[in-house]
Amino acid sequence: MMNLIKQAAFDLHNDSITQWKQQNQPVIGYTCSQVPVELFYAGGILPVRLRGVGVQGLDIADAYYGPFICSFPKAILQSMAEKKLTHLDGAVIADGCDSMRRLDECWRRASDDYSHMNLPFFHYMNIPRKVSDHAKEWFIYETQKLQTALNDHFNISITLESIQKAIQTYNSSRKLIKKIESLRKTNPPKISGSDAFCVSLAAESMAPETFQKQATDFLEHISNRSTEIPDGPRIMISGSAYDDIHLIQTIESAGANVVGENVCFGPSHQMNTVSEIQPPLEALMTHYLLECPCPRMFGRFDHRLTLIKEKIQNVRARGVVLQNIRFCDLHASENGLLEKELEKEGIPCIRLEREYGSQTDTGRLRMRIDAFLERIS
Amino acid sequence: MRPEIQEYNFDWMLHKSMHIAFDSLKGSKKEYKYMLNYMPYFKGLMDLLGKYDEPGILFVEMVKDAVDEIVFAHDQGKKICMTTFCLSPIVLLAMDVVPVVMEPLTVLPTILWKRGTYDFMNYCFEVGLSETSCSSQRGALGAYLAGLCEPIDFVVFDSGGVCDTNANVFAFSSSFMNKPLFQLDYPASFLDKKTQEYQRKDFRELILFLESQTGKKLDLDQLRKGLEETHKQDLIISQIDELQMLKPNPLPPIFNLFMYAGRFLATSKPGYTKMLESMLKTVRNNADQGKSGLQSGKEKCRALFCYIDHYSSDARMWNFLDDHGIAHLGSILSRFFPDHAPYLQDDDINSGYHIKLDTLDDMIDSLAEINARSPMVKSIRGPYDTPYMWLEDALAFARLYQADCIVYSGTPGCRNTWGMVKPFARDTEKHGFPTHIMYSDAFDERVESFETTSLRLAEFFRVRQLI
Numbered sequence: 001m002m003n004l005i006k007q008a009a010f011d012l013h014n015d016s017i018t019q020w021k022q023q024n025q026p027v028i029g030y031t032c033s034q035v036p037v038e039l040f041y042a043g044g045i046l047p048v049r050l051r052g053v054g055v056q057g058l059d060i061a062d063a064y065y066g067p068f069i070c071s072f073p074k075a076i077l078q079s080m081a082e083k084k085l086t087h088l089d090g091a092v093i094a095d096g097c098d099s100m101r102r103l104d105e106c107w108r109r110a111s112d113d114y115s116h117m118n119l120p121f122f123h124y125m126n127i128p129r130k131v132s133d134h135a136k137e138w139f140i141y142e143t144q145k146l147q148t149a150l151n152d153h154f155n156i157s158i159t160l161e162s163i164q165k166a167i168q169t170y171n172s173s174r175k176l177i178k179k180i181e182s183l184r185k186t187n188p189p190k191i192s193g194s195d196a197f198c199v200s201l202a203a204e205s206m207a208p209e210t211f212q213k214q215a216t217d218f219l220e221h222i223s224n225r226s227t228e229i230p231d232g233p234r235i236m237i238s239g240s241a242y243d244d245i246h247l248i249q250t251i252e253s254a255g256a257n258v259v260g261e262n263v264c265f266g267p268s269h270q271m272n273t274v275s276e277i278q279p280p281l282e283a284l285m286t287h288y289l290l291e292c293p294c295p296r297m298f299g300r301f302d303h304r305l306t307l308i309k310e311k312i313q314n315v316r317a318r319g320v321v322l323q324n325i326r327f328c329d330l331h332a333s334e335n336g337l338l339e340k341e342l343e344k345e346g347i348p349c350i351r352l353e354r355e356y357g358s359q360t361d362t363g364r365l366r367m368r369i370d371a372f373l374e375r376i377s
Numbered sequence: 378m379r380p381e382i383q384e385y386n387f388d389w390m391l392h393k394s395m396h397i398a399f400d401s402l403k404g405s406k407k408e409y410k411y412m413l414n415y416m417p418y419f420k421g422l423m424d425l426l427g428k429y430d431e432p433g434i435l436f437v438e439m440v441k442d443a444v445d446e447i448v449f450a451h452d453q454g455k456k457i458c459m460t461t462f463c464l465s466p467i468v469l470l471a472m473d474v475v476p477v478v479m480e481p482l483t484v485l486p487t488i489l490w491k492r493g494t495y496d497f498m499n500y501c502f503e504v505g506l507s508e509t510s511c512s513s514q515r516g517a518l519g520a521y522l523a524g525l526c527e528p529i530d531f532v533v534f535d536s537g538g539v540c541d542t543n544a545n546v547f548a549f550s551s552s553f554m555n556k557p558l559f560q561l562d563y564p565a566s567f568l569d570k571k572t573q574e575y576q577r578k579d580f581r582e583l584i585l586f587l588e589s590q591t592g593k594k595l596d597l598d599q600l601r602k603g604l605e606e607t608h609k610q611d612l613i614i615s616q617i618d619e620l621q622m623l624k625p626n627p628l629p630p631i632f633n634l635f636m637y638a639g640r641f642l643a644t645s646k647p648g649y650t651k652m653l654e655s656m657l658k659t660v661r662n663n664a665d666q667g668k669s670g671l672q673s674g675k676e677k678c679r680a681l682f683c684y685i686d687h688y689s690s691d692a693r694m695w696n697f698l699d700d701h702g703i704a705h706l707g708s709i710l711s712r713f714f715p716d717h718a719p720y721l722q723d724d725d726i727n728s729g730y731h732i733k734l735d736t737l738d739d740m741i742d743s744l745a746e747i748n749a750r751s752p753m754v755k756s757i758r759g760p761y762d763t764p765y766m767w768l769e770d771a772l773a774f775a776r777l778y779q780a781d782c783i784v785y786s787g788t789p790g791c792r793n794t795w796g797m798v799k800p801f802a803r804d805t806e807k808h809g810f811p812t813h814i815m816y817s818d819a820f821d822e823r824v825e826s827f828e829t830t831s832l833r834l835a836e837f838f839r840v841r842q843l844i
Contacts, residue, residue, distance in 0.1 A: 066795030067816075068509070095565060098541040102796025104760050109800040124760060126565040129537040129544070134578040138564065141571065298537055298548040299558045327792065329507045329542050333549045336505020 002195065004214050008202035009245070010053060012084045016206040020046045026089035026121075026154060031076070031103060032096035033269040034127050034292055036143055036284040038170055041208065042162035043150050049204040049265070050091065051243050052076045054084070055357060060114075064106035070099040070327045071356040072241050077106055081114050090121025090153070092146065097296055097330055121153045129298050131290055139289045140281050163280040169208050171273040176215040177203060178271045183222060184259045185315060188231040191222055193258025194245040200266035201243055229257065233376055236317035238262035238308060238338065240324040240331040247323065247354070250362060254369050260315035262308055264294060295334040304334070305341055312347060319376045321369070323352040348376045378503070378523055382496045387520030388527055391482070392448045394489055395441035402427055402434045418491040421691040425631055428672070432659055435652035436635045440485065443642040447527060450475040456530040456591050459521065459550060461514070461543055462641040462710075463751040464535040464561070467607055468744050470645055471600040472587050477529065479546070481641050483516030487820050488692045494519070498821060506549050511542040511790030512820040513685075518546060522553060529556055531590045533583065535748060537562035539758045542790050559586040561748065565759035567766070568728055573746075580745035600740050603645035607747070608732045610644065611715040613653040619719040620660050621706060622778055625676035627663030630698045630705035632656050632670065634686065637710040637752070669704065677702035678843040681780040683771045683805070683812075684709050684787045684794060687819045689827040697831050701844055706778040708786075709757075712770075714750035720777050728765055761797050768804055775810050781843050782811040784834070788818045813837040 008014040017027060028040050029050040040047040052075020060081040061074035079085050095101035104124050111118040126142055128135035147158050180199050183190040199218065203211050233256045237247065242263040251258050262268045272291055275283040293304050312320065320342060322335035332353065339349045350372040354361055401412045401423065409427060413420050426433035450457045455475050460466070462480040469476045487493045497519025502508040504522055506515070520526050532551040536543035537560040544560065551558035561579050566572045584595055614636060621628050635656060643649040660670065669676040680703050687694040698705055712720065716729030730746035733739035749755065761767040775783055783805050787794050794801075802812040813834065818824035838844045 064797075064799055066798050068789040068795045069792060095538070098792035099796055102793070105762060105797045105800055108762075109803070124565070126538075126759075128562050128564075130560060130562045132579070132582060134575050135562065138575055295545070295548075296541065298544050298560050298562075299551065301548065301552040324507075327509050329510050329545050329790070329792065332507030333505065333510065333545055336507070337549065337552050340505060 002198065002218060004206075004210070005202040005218065006198055008205040008211075009198040012051060012053065012079060013087050014205060016210045017046065017048065017087050019210070020207050021087055027087050028090045028092060028121065029085060029088045030092040030094065031073070031100050032094035032127070033264045033294070034096060034288045035092055035094050035125060036288050038163055038166035038274070038280075038284060039143060039147055039158060040150065041169065042166040043154060043156040043158040045089075045150065045154065045156075046207055049243075050076045050085070051205075052079045052356065053244050055079055055082065060110070061106070064110050065102070068327055069102075070097075070240075070325050072325055073100045073103045073106075075356050077103060077110060080107065080117050081110060083116060086116065088119055090119050090123070092123045092125055094125040094127055096127070096294070097328070099327065121149075123149050128289065129296055131297065131300070136285055136289065139285045143281055143284060160280050163284070164276070167274045167276060167280060167283060171276065173203050173208050173211055173215070174270050174273050176212060176219065177267055179219055180215065181260075181267050181271060187234070187316070188229045189257055189259055190225075190229065192229055193248045193252055197245050197248055197258075197261060197266055200270055201245075203270060204265065230255075232256045233319060233373055234259045234315065234317050235319050235321060236260040236262065236312055236315060237321045237323060239322050239335055240328040241265060241356070242323065244357065246362075247321075247365065250366050251321065251369055254366065254373055256369075256373055259317055260311055262293070262311055268293060268311075295330040301334070301337060305338065308338065309342075309345075312342075317347075319348040319350070319372060321352060321372070322349050323354055325356050326353055348372070378496055378500045378519075383523065383525060386527075387497065387517070387525045388444065388448050391485060392441075392444045394485075395437065395444050398423065398426070398489075399434070399437045399441045402437055419489055419691050421693060421696055422488055425692055425695055429629060429631070429659065432632065432635060432652060432655045435648070435655050436638070439639055439643050439646075439648040439652050442648055446475045447477055451527055457527060459529045459532045459547065459556075461534045461536060461547065463539070463543075463753045464533060465644060465744070465748045465751055466641070467603050467645045467747065468584065468587065468595075468600075469533070471603045472591055472593060472595060473599075474587065474591060476642075477521070477526075478641050479514040479517050481638055483513055483518075483820055484638075484688045487516060487688045488690060491690065493690055493820075493822065495821070495823065497523070504553065506546065509790060510546055512788045512818050513790070514543065514546045516820055518550060522550065529554060531557040531559070533559045533586070535561035535563070535751070535754060538565065539563050539754050540791070540793050542792050557586075557590060559583055563749070563754060563758045567749075567755065567759065567764070573749075576745045576749050577742055580741060580748065584741065595737075597737055597740075600737075601734055604732050604734060604740055604743060606645045606647065606650060610650050610653055611713070611732075612717065613650070613657050614713065615715065615717050615719055617653070617657055617660055618707075618712070620664050622719065623664055624679075624779060625667070625669035625671075626679060626704035626706065626778075627660045627668060627670050628705070629659070629670035629672075630703075631692070631695045632660070633705050633707050633711045634695070637708075640713065671702060671704060672699045673702055675702050676704045678781045678838060679704045679706055679779055681706040681771070681775050681778060681783050681810075682708035682786060683767075683783050684785050685819055686710070687786045687815065687817065687827075687830065689822055689830070693827050693831070697834070701835070701838065703838070703844065706774065706780055709767075709770075710752045712752070712774070713747075714755060720774060757793055761801050762804065768801060771801075771805060772808055772810075775805070775808075780810060782813065782838075782841065784813045784815065786815045786817070786819050788820060789824060811837075811841040811843065
């Protein structure tokens with residue numbers, strides 16, 4: 001039942017993408033959860049979130065990036081150099097953070113050495129780090145710039161009507177994710193954290209119609225299934241970009257249940273629907289700029305603290321794993337503040353620093369998680 | 378933090394250090410030489426300042442006054458604003474707000490105190506800030522987070538869109554200390570109308586924020602006075618900049634530090650003007666005599682520092698340059714882009730700022746334009762190889778100032794430049810400039826000792842046959 005979904009969650013090139021390409025329709029990779037994906041879909045382009053799952057080393061990426069850089073964008077660059085993303089017809093690099101925004105230059109320079117990296121469409125998207133009136137205008141301006149660039153390059157016509165339709169399509173996916181997430185609220189949950197997170201990951205790597213069919217079937221299957229998940233401490237994961245289920249599996253294999261995530265893949269960005277009432281570009285701006293829970297939006301810690309507290313309450317988490325990729329200063333520092341605030345309110349936290357990618361640091365992480373679970377059990 | 382470190386306030390210790398340094402330099406030669414015996418750890422620095430007589434003394438006086446302002450701000454009924462080096466302090470000073478600029482306040486003890494700011498850097502980590510954050514702020518910041526300074530009233534930074542690690546430090550501090558925060562945010566683009574409009578609107582919001590924090594309206598006369606003084610300072614800097622193009626370069630290496638430290642701490646203040654005038658006199662004298670600004674008088678190589686300098690204890694970097702006959706052609710910190718700057722050629726003169734004083738609106742626009750060209754804000758906000766950004770600037774400076782090589786010095790916390798310094802260096806090499814990437818931390822010798830840093834630098838100069 002989960003095959004296609006798991007494939008999309010784990011493989012950079014999955015069957016859904018192959019099917020899409022067989023219809024001669026383009027695929028574009030994008031780097032950040034603040035890029036409005038509806039825009040691509042409105043023009044018949046499949047947006048897939050750029051990821052680096054499965055890379056075994058970073059030797060090529062290290063030739064372009066310096067040593068003090070987060071391993072997530074490095075893994076994307078490495079995947080591209082290793083021909084794991086050959087399905088891409090273009091890429092949009094957003095300035096989500098400093099490490100990620102420099103993927104723009106490193107990718108372009110690497111294209112000089114690895115010709116297959118030279119994509120026909122390459123766009124840099126600049127997103128404000130504040131929410132003032134002029135920042136809102138700027139976000140809409142950048143969205144329109146992207147819209148024009150896509151129209152010109154792919155000879156398509158992205159209209160307000162087609163964006164509106166794309167919003168509705170992606171909202172359908174979001175509603176399904178919300179339903180699946182609700183299965184984690186029971187005690188014990190009706191779905192494991194790793195399965196639930198797989199579904200969310202797949203949503204960013206599949207055509208929405210295919211995803212919706214798969215997710216609906218999965219929901220049906222799981223509602224008819226009797227509970228198989230053993231009881232255990234309820235844990236939430238928060239922090240840096242996280243797109244493999246390894247950490248969740250490590251926590252769950254230690255006897256806990258991961259009941260929610262607050263990271264920039266998965267439910268935290270996908271459960272809130274985009275307004276279907278507002279004018280489409282304004283609706284995208286509200287969703288992707290104003291509601292963004294990433295610490296790159298400076299001066300909005302209180303807003304994010306409120307969100308995370310609500311979420312902890314909602315999923316009834318007994319402890320929070322605050323993780324960050326090494327050199328991700330935005331999340332590492334935010335985790336320092338969150339730990340202080342949450343512990344003050346009696347919510348146990350553990351801060352973990354890790355590298356991007358599965359199978360790294362397993363022993364060390366497991367030992368720290370065991371110790372944390374002992375503390376809260 | 379160790380209890381003994383908490384015995385005295387950080388800003389008070391700095392205030393005392395600066396007064397002692399100033400009094401020592403103002404004394405007779407005999408007194409000064411006698412005093413050096415009691416300064417085992419920063420004799421080199423004192424000597425470096427002392428050997429330039431008037432400009433050195435005026436530099437110390439300017440910094441001393443800036444630190445005094447911080448220590449006595451609240452006694453004088455002034456508000457204190459925590460801020461960053463790339464925010465031009467003109468608007469703060471015009472509103473009688475005392476800027477506490479994190480980076481120069483990290484540099485001072487780093488070059489002046491035996492243990493640098495290690496304890497304060499560590500303290501930042503103790504309270505939750507990532508240890509991979511930029512050390513340029515963490516040195517002074519630790520003391521502020523520990524409450525070992527005159528308390529901050531509010532926080533302003535302008536590195537949103539420019540440097541995440543910088544911006545993040547100020548956002549963290551505001552939340553940690555529970556102080557109001559304002560950020561100027563910059564688009565990746567530079568000169569187009571839309572960008573300028575964004576910057577102007579953002580700057581007007583900053584003024585509203587400052588008015589709400591101080592309870593005062595922006596004083597038109599004080600602002601005009603500040604901008605007039607800034608214009609005067611800019612003209613002197615442009616003359617010094619032009620003289621640096623001469624071969625040999627008549628500017629002593631340490632003068633670059635004097636120039637940008639004043640810009641960050643005392644722009645628009647008469648003390649800075651006085652120091653610049655004195656520097657210009659020295660540089661002009663050297664130029665008239667066809668003399669290099671190096672102590673040896675022999676220029677073997679001309680190095681452009683494409684990012685920042687290295688602030689090892691006892692200011693050994695500048696002595697290293699002096700000893701090896703390497704002229705310092707400035708760094709990203711020492712160029713501010715007024716429209717009369719000699720490095721702005723006829724075809725890009727409009728990329729410089731022009732100070733207009735006719736109306737309040739004109740003056741606010743001028744402030745926004747000055748700030749948009751602050752070090753880092755101008756040149757690393759967008760992709761490094763796009764127009765007006767880092768590569769274009771570095772290559773233009775390297776050509777105009779006849780550089781023999783380019784040196785990158787930064788901190789491991791600089792995600793922004795470490796994200797692309799390798800391709801950048803590849804490009805500068807392609808253009809014929811041997812380029813050295815320093816892997817040390819400009820503010821923290823625990824990352825790499827200065828002995829290692831200087832060995833690697835010396836190796837670069839030797840292997841590339843530059844000296």
